[in-house]
Amino acid sequence: MALPALVVLLAAAAAGAARAPWWEAMAGLRPEAAAEARQAGAVRELLARLAGPRAAAGFSVSVNRSLAGPGGLDAFRLSSRTPGVVEVAGSSGVAAASGVYRYLKDFCGCHVSWSATQLRLPERLPPVPSEILVSSPNRFRFYQNVCTQSYSYVWWSWERWEREIDWMALHGINMALAFTGQEAIWQRVYLSLGLNQSEIDEYFTGPAFLAWNRMGNLHTWAGPLPLSWHLKQLYLQYRILERMRSLGMLTVLPAFSGHIPSGVLRVFPRINATRLGGWSHFDCTCSCSYLLSPEDPMFQVIGTLFLKELIKEFGTDHVYSADTFNEMRPLSSEPTYLSKVSAAVFQSMAGADPRAVWLMQGWLFQHQPDFWQPAQVRALLRGVPLGRMVVLDLFAESKPVYPWTESFYGQPFIWCMLQNFGGNHGLFGSAESINQGPFAARRFLNSTMVGVGLTPEGIEQNDVMYELMTDLGWRKEPVDLQRWVAEYAAQRYGARNENATAAWRLLLQTVYNCSGVCVNHNHSPLVHRPSLRMDTELWYNQSAVYEAWRLLQGSAGELGASGAFRYDLVDVARQALQQLVSDYYREIKQAFQDHSLPRLLTAGGVLVYDLLPELDSLLASDERFLLGRWLESARLMATSDREADLYDFNARNQLTLWGPLGNILDYANKQLGGLVLDYYGVRWNLFVSTLVDCLNTGTPFHQNQFIQAVFQVERGFIYSGKQYPAKPTGNTLEIAQKIFIKYYPSAMKHGHLGAA
Numbered sequence: 001m002a003l004p005a006l007v008v009l010l011a012a013a014a015a016g017a018a019r020a021p022w023w024e025a026m027a028g029l030r031p032e033a034a035a036e037a038r039q040a041g042a043v044r045e046l047l048a049r050l051a052g053p054r055a056a057a058g059f060s061v062s063v064n065r066s067l068a069g070p071g072g073l074d075a076f077r078l079s080s081r082t083p084g085v086v087e088v089a090g091s092s093g094v095a096a097a098s099g100v101y102r103y104l105k106d107f108c109g110c111h112v113s114w115s116a117t118q119l120r121l122p123e124r125l126p127p128v129p130s131e132i133l134v135s136s137p138n139r140f141r142f143y144q145n146v147c148t149q150s151y152s153y154v155w156w157s158w159e160r161w162e163r164e165i166d167w168m169a170l171h172g173i174n175m176a177l178a179f180t181g182q183e184a185i186w187q188r189v190y191l192s193l194g195l196n197q198s199e200i201d202e203y204f205t206g207p208a209f210l211a212w213n214r215m216g217n218l219h220t221w222a223g224p225l226p227l228s229w230h231l232k233q234l235y236l237q238y239r240i241l242e243r244m245r246s247l248g249m250l251t252v253l254p255a256f257s258g259h260i261p262s263g264v265l266r267v268f269p270r271i272n273a274t275r276l277g278g279w280s281h282f283d284c285t286c287s288c289s290y291l292l293s294p295e296d297p298m299f300q301v302i303g304t305l306f307l308k309e310l311i312k313e314f315g316t317d318h319v320y321s322a323d324t325f326n327e328m329r330p331l332s333s334e335p336t337y338l339s340k341v342s343a344a345v346f347q348s349m350a351g352a353d354p355r356a357v358w359l360m361q362g363w364l365f366q367h368q369p370d371f372w373q374p375a376q377v378r379a380l381l382r383g384v385p386l387g388r389m390v391v392l393d394l395f396a397e398s399k400p401v402y403p404w405t406e407s408f409y410g411q412p413f414i415w416c417m418l419q420n421f422g423g424n425h426g427l428f429g430s431a432e433s434i435n436q437g438p439f440a441a442r443r444f445l446n447s448t449m450v451g452v453g454l455t456p457e458g459i460e461q462n463d464v465m466y467e468l469m470t471d472l473g474w475r476k477e478p479v480d481l482q483r484w485v486a487e488y489a490a491q492r493y494g495a496r497n498e499n500a501t502a503a504w505r506l507l508l509q510t511v512y513n514c515s516g517v518c519v520n521h522n523h524s525p526l527v528h529r530p531s532l533r534m535d536t537e538l539w540y541n542q543s544a545v546y547e548a549w550r551l552l553q554g555s556a557g558e559l560g561a562s563g564a565f566r567y568d569l570v571d572v573a574r575q576a577l578q579q580l581v582s583d584y585y586r587e588i589k590q591a592f593q594d595h596s597l598p599r600l601l602t603a604g605g606v607l608v609y610d611l612l613p614e615l616d617s618l619l620a621s622d623e624r625f626l627l628g629r630w631l632e633s634a635r636l637m638a639t640s641d642r643e644a645d646l647y648d649f650n651a652r653n654q655l656t657l658w659g660p661l662g663n664i665l666d667y668a669n670k671q672l673g674g675l676v677l678d679y680y681g682v683r684w685n686l687f688v689s690t691l692v693d694c695l696n697t698g699t700p701f702h703q704n705q706f707i708q709a710v711f712q713v714e715r716g717f718i719y720s721g722k723q724y725p726a727k728p729t730g731n732t733l734e735i736a737q738k739i740f741i742k743y744y745p746s747a748m749k750h751g752h753l754g755a756a
Contacts, residue, residue: 035248036063039093042246046166047100050112051119058125059100060087063248067091074174075135078103080127087128092248095136097169098474102134111491112170113463115624116564120494134474136172137442140250140451141473142392142414143168144177146323146361150211151423151458151668153180155633155651158239165240169247171470175451177321178244178251178314181237183210184230185313189306190261199263201225205286207637208650215326216259217279221286221659222650228639234313241314252359253310255320255349256303258341259289264298272296276328281663291324291331294344303348311352318355319390325364329371335379342383350388358389361455362413366399378409386410393441394418394455397433398518402441407448415441416453417469422668423458425625426522427545427575429465429512435478458668460624461571464488464504464512481508493562500559503551503572510544511575526581526680527669529662529710530687531703532589536582546747549576553740560733569736570622574671576747577615577739581607583750592691592701600695604688612681614739620673621730627674628724630655652718655679662711674724679717683710 040063047056060082067075068091076090076099086103090096104110104119107126111118156164168176183204190200205213206222207229213219244251265271272293279287292299307320322345330338349356365372381389391413393401402413415438419429441449452473454466467488472479482505489504490496518539525534549572552565559565584607591599619625634651638644656679658664686709694701 032065036065038246039063039248040096042243043088043090043093043096043100043169046097046169046247049162049166050117050170051104051121055119055121055125058084058086060085061096061100062087062089063091063093063096064089065091067095069135071139073135073137073139074098074172075133076102077134078128078132080129083127084124086125092174093246094141094169094172094174094248097247098172099134101170102132102474103128105487105491109491109494111467111488111494111564112167113467113492113564114167114460115463115567116492116562118492118494118562118564136474137476138438138451138473140175140390140414140453141172141470142175142416142451142453142455143173145394145418145455145457146177146179146215146321146326147211147457148459149177149179150208150654152460154207154210155630155637155647156236157633157636158236161236161240162243165243165247168244168249171466172473173249173454173470175250175252175319176244178237178241179214179254179321180240181230181233182214182254182310183225184234185306185310187230189302189309190263192305193264193302194267195261195263199261199266203261203263206650207634207647208654212279214254214257215323216257216276216289216291216328217326218282218286219261219289221282222646222653226639226643226646228643229637232637237314245315245317250317250319252319252321253307253314253316255322255345255356255358256299256306257322257324257345258292258294258299258303259324260292260302262290264302265290268298271298274331276331279327281661282659286659294337294340299344300348300351303345304351307349307352307356316353318353319357319359320349320353321359321361322349323361323364326361327364327367329368333371333376335375338376338379339383342380342389346384346388356388358384360389360391361394362391362401362408363394365401365405366395374405377405381405381409381411384411387412390414390450392416392453392455396441397430397437398516400437400441402444402447402449407444407446410448412448412450414451414453415449416455417465418455418457419465419469420456420458420461421521423461424522424527424669425461425571425574425671426524426578427462427507427511427571428514428518428522429462429508430514430518431465431468431481431508431512432515433518434465434469434472435481438472439476439478462512463492464508492564492568493559495559495562497555497559499551499555500565503548503555506544506548506551507572510540514539521667522669524578524582525585526578526676527671528666529707529714530585530684531706532592532701534585536586538579542579542750543748545572545575545579546744548572549740549747550744553736553744556733556737566732567622567624570618570625570732573618573736573739574615574625577611577618577743578671580611580743580747580750583746584611588688588691592695595695597692597695600688600691604692608681608685608688611743612676612684614735614742615671616673616677616681617730618673618732618735618739619671619676620725621728621732621735622673623726623728625671625673626724626726626728627670627672628726630670630672631724632726648721649718656718657714662714673728678720678722679714682713682717686710686713 043061074095076095079087088099201224203219204225273290389411391408395418396415397417485504485508486501489501523535587603634647635644
């Protein structure tokens with residue numbers, strides 16, 4: 001199906017809205033002039049929060065939908081027709097905010113990211129010499145993964161959400177998930193169906209694991225959810241939705257995927273439901289959810305009831321998300337069964353909202369390719385009317401699905417950059433892939449691509465990749481990456497520095513340019529349970545990171561006052577020290593295999609008693625790398641000591657064991673001050689000590705015995721109750737300089753190792 005035909009199809013998709021695309025038929029929309037004024041006002045408020053009232057006064061912001069291109073494509077216009085005023089007009093609030101950010105970057109050399117905001121504005125705003133009109137080739141610029149809700153957002157207050165929504169608008173995001181608070185609505189629905197509170201409490205997981213409860217992967221684990229959690233999340237959702245909608249964003253609400261609590265079977269004993277298998281090393285104590293048959297009448301009752309209650313509470317923009325088979329093998333591969341499931345899910349949406357459109361993550365198709373053959377994919381997708389589903393090609397920068405599904409068999413799709421798994425720290429990116437991929441997808445035969453998206457499992461790392469991807473959302477062709485990253489460095493630090501530019505160009509060519517199938521699970525030995533069979537392979541030459549480290553360290557005198565620079569210096573030094581951990585691990589392993597106790601003691605001693613403590617002290621000097629901040633934000637959500645302890649347990653367990661028995665061990669690993677020393681460091685100490693004992697006693701190393709011992713260490717960290725500082729300690733620049741002097745020579749000695 002050609003793209004023009006797709007646009008026509010989408011335009012007529014929503015019942016009663018044949019004159020406009022469904023995305024323009026938002027419920028409760030005010031008269032157009034009022035909506036435009038509201039969005040313009042929201043952008044002006046954003047600008048005042050960002051730059052202050054004085055700077056904001058230099059801008060004139062307006063929203064005019066007539067600026068939009070065919071198919072509702074967003075556009076913004078920059079001009080200075082009035083002396084001393086920068087005029088920004090957008091087809092929506094998001095488009096206007098994007099125009100503001102483009103001006104701040106290109107004319108004032110500013111930068112806004114998760115790690116830092118750099119706004120060195122001149123006394124008088126530079127005029128725009130001639131009018132600039134920019135239109136996006138992407139109807140949608142999507143943001144969020146269902147897992148981001150747990151890996152990153154779980155403990156956020158409104159203050160943090162407000163900063164995130166500002167970031168979203170500035171970076172052009174016009175469609176995003178809005179999943180907060182849904183458990184409160186589900187609780188109402190389950191109570192109305194006759195479940196008792198204990199059955200509901202048994203079903204919900206703890207806060208840090210709700211993403212997988214929502215997809216039917218988990219129940220019970222790390223719960224139950226306190227009543228105060230529901231109330232706080234409801235209040236938060238009201239504010240999130242109001243702010244996103246005020247800027248003209250489409251909010252994607254959750255819908256029913258077919259998974260139910262076991263209590264439903266008690267109330268409706270004749271219901272047709274099947275218990276699924278365990279998920280990801282969990283047994284049926286916390287997994288094996290029940291899936292309703294798509295043909296059971298209760299499927300529509302529950303799904304429609306939930307969505308009606310949700311819409312009554314929050315309103316709707318008519319887009320809903322549900323994932324029935326996320327990493328779960330369907331009961332049957334028969335196309336007719338799969339088609340019935342997707343038809344049932346969609347019908348439960350349409351039963352509550354005749355204009356409903358289903359936004360589905362396409363992760364399942366590439367995660368289990370042995371099951372999801374063309375016939376099965378086609379059946380699932382074609383169970384929904386064409387144009388009433390939008391598929392997120394979730395991991396398109398590495399494993400795109402659209403090429404082998406004939407552009408999702410006619411359903412619209414969004415080309416997405418996943419980038420991050422589990423919120424891991426670690427320099428990583430596929431810059432060339434994202435610089436080419438979306439444009440190739442748009443040129444694909446009969447392409448049904450309608451946008452680009454960001455779908456990280458966890459955020460607040462590798463800012464450069466998200467800056468590049470959101471920039472590309474407004475471009476019609478790839479950028480010159482070397483020129484682009486030079487501008488990025490200058491904007492990020494508020495100054496042009498030759499060494500810093502060289503460092504970023506080198507990083508973009510190497511660690512940020514993983515080609516082929518690249519999955520950023522940080523598999524560094526540093527953050528994984530030690531063994532004698534650990535992966536130390538890299539996709540890049542590690543000497544590139546050491547050289548970038550040297551270049552940034554040499555820029556500290558000039559750029560050290562920049563918060564963004566200090567973050568990057570810590571981050572690159574962290575990556576360099578992570579590489580050194582692998583080097584010392586290889587030395588430890590070789591010394592043990594050679595029965596050389598002196599070499600083992602030397603390498604192990606340096607690693608355990610110097611390198612890891614030095615890394616921990618560096619991380620502890622920057623508030624953006626503190627375990628204490630993560631734990632404090634969890635405890636601040638509580639209304640009692642008991643709740644605080646529950647949330648603390650959730651926060652610690654997710655980072656480490658990810659389950660009662662290390663079920664998804666170290667998946668969500670982070671390199672944080674406090675965690676490196678008291679968790680990873682203690683594990684490595686035990687490992688080295690065990691190897692030393694083996695050599696001293698002449699006994700072999702038994703991994704299973706070590707696992708039993710180290711598991712007690714891991715559990716000890718989770719249950720220790722030890723509190724960690726939420727404020728940084730030490731001078732980052734001084735600590736970084738000390739570490740550089742001590743370890744850079746050793747790094748260069750090993751620099752040739754680990755080359756891709």
